[in-house]
Each structure stands twice: as C-alpha cells, then as structure tokens.
Amino acid sequence: MSAPNAAVSDNTVSFPDIEISEALIRRFDSSGPRYTSYPTADRFNAEFDQNDYLGYLSSRVGASNNPLLSVYVHLPFCESLCYFCACNKIITQDHERSAEYLRYLDKEIALVADQLGPDRKTGQLHLGGGTPTFLNTAELTHLMDTLRRHFEFTPDAELGVEIDPRTVNDKTLNMLSGLGFNRTSFGVQDFDPDVQAAVNRIQPLAMVEAALNASRQAGFESVNIDLIYGLPKQTLASFDHTLDKVLRLSPDRIALYNYAHLPSRFKAQRLIKAADLPSAEERLQIFLMSMRRLLEAGYVYIGLDHFAKPDDELNKARLDKSLHRNFQGYTTRAEYDMVGFGVSAIGKVGRSYSASVRSLKAYYQYLDEGRLPIERGYKLTDDDVLRRQIIMTLMCSMPLDFQAIRQEHGIDFSSYFDAELKRLAQFEEAGMLVRDENGLCITPKGRLFVRAIGMVFDKFLGRPTVSTYSKLI
Numbered sequence: 231m232s233a234p235n236a237a238v239s240d241n242t243v244s245f246p247d248i249e250i251s252e253a254l255i256r257r258f259d260s261s262g263p264r265y266t267s268y269p270t271a272d273r274f275n276a277e278f279d280q281n282d283y284l285g286y287l288s289s290r291v292g293a294s295n296n297p298l299l300s301v302y303v304h305l306p307f308c309e310s311l312c313y314f315c316a317c318n319k320i321i322t323q324d325h326e327r328s329a330e331y332l333r334y335l336d337k338e339i340a341l342v343a344d345q346l347g348p349d350r351k352t353g354q355l356h357l358g359g360g361t362p363t364f365l366n367t368a369e370l371t372h373l374m375d376t377l378r379r380h381f382e383f384t385p386d387a388e389l390g391v392e393i394d395p396r397t398v399n400d401k402t403l404n405m406l407s408g409l410g411f412n413r414t415s416f417g418v419q420d421f422d423p424d425v426q427a428a429v430n431r432i433q434p435l436a437m438v439e440a441a442l443n444a445s446r447q448a449g450f451e452s453v454n455i456d457l458i459y460g461l462p463k464q465t466l467a468s469f470d471h472t473l474d475k476v477l478r479l480s481p482d483r484i485a486l487y488n489y490a491h492l493p494s495r496f497k498a499q500r501l502i503k504a505a506d507l508p509s510a511e512e513r514l515q516i517f518l519m520s521m522r523r524l525l526e527a528g529y530v531y532i533g534l535d536h537f538a539k540p541d542d543e544l545n546k547a548r549l550d551k552s553l554h555r556n557f558q559g560y561t562t563r564a565e566y567d568m569v570g571f572g573v574s575a576i577g578k579v580g581r582s583y584s585a586s587v588r589s590l591k592a593y594y595q596y597l598d599e600g601r602l603p604i605e606r607g608y609k610l611t612d613d614d615v616l617r618r619q620i621i622m623t624l625m626c627s628m629p630l631d632f633q634a635i636r637q638e639h640g641i642d643f644s645s646y647f648d649a650e651l652k653r654l655a656q657f658e659e660a661g662m663l664v665r666d667e668n669g670l671c672i673t674p675k676g677r678l679f680v681r682a683i684g685m686v687f688d689k690f691l692g693r694p695t696v697s698t699y700s701k702l703i
C-alpha cells in the first residue's frame with residue numbers, strides 16, 4: 231500500500247483519494263503514548279538495576295549476530311530556560327560545570343564499553359540535551375575522542391547533534407562537521423517575536439538562517455527544524471508566517487510537535503500564562519493549516535509529527551519499508567541496540583530497557599561508587615516483544631503480516647488478539663485500516679491516527695501511570 235502526498239482544502243487534509251476531515255480528527259483525537267519504546271518509559275520499574283543492565287550488556291559479548299549499536303549522550307546544560315521545556319536540563323551560565331560532567335561521562339562510557347567487549351560496531355550517535363553546544367570545542371572534541379576510543383563507528387554511521395541556534399556560529403558548525411557529525415536538528419519552535427518572548431526564547435530569522443546556511447556549507451547531509459504549535463500568543467496567522475520563513479529555509483526534515491501544557495509536571499511551564507494559550511479549536515486550525523502547507527510545499531508525511539523531503543533517507547526508508555522508531559523518533563536504523571550515557575539517558579539492549587538517574591548529584595554518586603547510574607528499567611516478556619513489534623510496525627504504517635508473526639512468535643494472530651481485533655473494528659469502519667485473513671494495513675486515512683491504532687495493542691493502558699499522555703492535536 232502506498233501512502234503518498236496530499237492535496238488540500240480548507241478544513242481537510244487529503245492524501246490521494248482520501249480526505250481527513252476535522253470531524254474525523256475530533257472523533258479519534260485521543261491522548262496516548264508516542265511509542266518511542268514499548269512498554270513506554272513510564273512502565274519501567276525500580277526492580278531493574280545495574281546488575282540487570284550489566285547482564286544484558288555482557289550477553290552481547292562474542293555473539294555472532296549482534297546488531298549495531300546506537301549511542302545516545304545526554305548533555306543537560308542550557309544557558310537560559312525556555313518556558314515550554316519538558317526536557318531534563320540544568321540552567322546555568324557556569325561553563326565550568328560541563329568539565330566535571332565530562333569527567334563522569336568518561337567513567338560511564340568506559341564502564342559500559344568494558345562490559346560490551348571488543349565488538350562495539352556503532353551505526354548511530356546522537357547528542358541531545360539540554361544544549362550539546364553548551365560544551366566548548368575542546369570539550370566536544372574530548373567527548374568524541376572518548377567515544378571513538380571505545381566505539382567503532384561504521385563508515386556510514388549517522389552522527390547527529392541537536393543545535394540551539396543561539397549558541398552556534400559558522401566556526402562551531404565547521405568544528406562539529408570536522409568531528410564527524412553529519413546530521414543536525416535546529417530547535418526553532420516559532421519565529422513570531424511575541425511567541426518567542428512568551429516562551430523566553432528569542433532567536434530571529436536571521437540568526438537561524440545564518441546557522442542553517444553555515445551547517446550546509448560545513449557539509450551536514452541532513453538538517454531538521456523542530457517546530458511547536460499550541461505555544462502562548464500563537465495564532466493561525468502568526469504560525470502561517472512562521473511557516474513562510476521555515477519553508478524559505480527549506481530544511482530536509484521538519485518535526486511539528488504539539489505543545490502539551492502540563493505545569494503540574496514541568497515547573498518551567500508555570501511561567502506560561504494559560505490565558506495566552508491558543509484554544510483547542512485554534513490549535514486544530516493551526517495543525518490543519520500546517521499539514522496543508524507542508525504537504526503543498528512538497529514535504530512527505532512520514533508519520534506522527536514528522537515530515538521530510540521526498541529524497542530524504544527517512545522517506546526512502548518509508549517507501550522501502552525499513553522505517554523504524556527509537557527514542558529519537560523515526561529512524562532509518564533498524565533494531566540497533568541502544569546505549570545511553572549521562573543523566574536520564576535511556577538504553578535498549580536485547581530484551582531490556584534501562585533508564586539512568588535524572589539528577590547530577592545521583593549520577594556523580596553512582597559513578598563515584600563505581601556503579602552504573604541505572605535507576606529503572608524493564609525486562610521484556612515474550613508478549614511484550616510481540617506487542618512491541620506490532621505497535622512499531624503500525625507506527626511506521628507498514629503492513630502487518632499474520633503469517634510472519636505466527637512463524638516468528640508461534641501464535642495464531644486471530645485467536646491471540648481476538649479482543650484487540652474486535653476493538654480495531656471502529657478504525658476499519660472509519661476506513662483507517664484494511665484487514666483480511668492474511669494481515670492488516672493502515673490506510674492513508676489512518677496514518678494521522680497510528681497512535682490511537684497502536685494503543686489497541688498496548689496491554690498497559692488503563693493501568694495506573696505517573697505520565698500524562700499528550701493528544702494528537
């Protein structure tokens with residue numbers, strides 16, 4: 231089944247032959263996880279500790295069919311606070327703090343690499359934060375030297391770094407390119423001055439444009455821009471102007487996130503006045519307008535909040551059915567083991583997930599005691615592995631083949647998932663998926679709602695959780 235681009239009208243987004251109307255969005259717009267993992271991180275438990283993690287790491291030593299590694303490093307420092315922020319970050323102007331953090335990262339990287347043994351072929355690296363470029367050139371060079379000493383990057387490895395345009399110039403971008411980074415993601419969010427003031431993140435178009443041009447000149451292969459709709463002071467007209475500017479910058483990928491205002495969970499968001507937020511109706515109109523404009527401009531809808539140019543790797547992976555999801559969202563890198571370093575980093579090794587402590591104090595204390603800073607995690611059961619495969623297949627809008635599932639997992643899909651298949655009927659009836667005795671497939675009309683469809687297979691939903699899930703719109 232193909233899921234190509236869309237045409238437009240005022241209150242619908244139309245993939246070929248299919249119109250996604252406001253009414254459909256209102257009917258199926260539910261709150262739910264984004265499924266960068268299954269089970270989702272709020273289901274990880276404190277019974278999982280460093281010994282469990284060490285066991286999973288060492289189980290990879292000497293195995294002949296080890297997947298490549300994906301390495302994530304969390305760099306939590308930022309110079310100023312963006313009021314919408316839900317990340318684990320530390321606001322400080324004291325750049326001395328990153329030197330100490332780096333020393334602990336060195337320790338953690340060495341501890342994990344020791345457990346993994348010599349075969350540490352790595353196909354992906356991502357520096358996230360916080361603000362990775364809070365670190366100066368010497369610090370970033372040191373970090374890359376440490377990583378390269380312990381992990382062997384494949385020639386086609388994807389090395390990505392998140393960039394706050396306020397913190398870089400052409401020298402920084404040349405330095406990052408020189409260190410091997412080939413993908414970058416710019417946090418833009420919105421170009422409107424009133425919105426930028428309301429979220430305390432001032433970055434005029436000229437600043438972003440200069441950084442983006444510099445990254446292209448420095449040789450970055452793929453540039454992403456993050457946008458957020460639903461921010462304070464945002465209007466349909468103001469976001470339309472933001473999109474004019476974004477389209478002029480012509481990034482390879484665009485992520486269009488929905489702002490979830492959860493001030494009881496995220497302290498920074500208490501600085502946002504609820505009265506300044508667009509209404510639910512305005513958000514819906516902003517979302518529909520944005521979809522239409524991006525699709526009209528030639529971007530392809532990859533899934534959830536992600537758009538890419540037709541020749542971008544993400545779209546190629548979507549077309550050849552090799553698209554996957556991991557903690558960074560959609561990725562072309564299939565089923566890598568993931569090791570995370572730094573506070574709040576998350577890992578996925580074999581049938582396990584692990585999550586590191588969130589505070590610097592705890593992070594330093596664990597490492598001072600020679601322990602890995604693992605605070606929670608999860609050991610997947612056979613049923614979890616099966617459901618993960620199904621949910622991830624659906625999230626990537628790939629056909630689900632019942633026979634293949636039977637061969638791989640030894641279950642009869644129809645009887646094992648009898649209750650789930652009954653719950654899928656509402657989506658079938660709405661034309662969002664098609665099903666026969668061989669399998670099921672999400673239709674173009676269903677692609678906006680993959681989260682809701684995937685949730686049918688999530689056995690944890692309905693059980694208590696500390697998380698509040700965001701809505702589609």
Ligand code: SF4
Pocket residue numbers: 307308310311312315316317319359360361394417
């Ligand atoms: S949005 Fe990014 S730059 Fe802003 S406070 Fe959060 S982590 Fe730091």
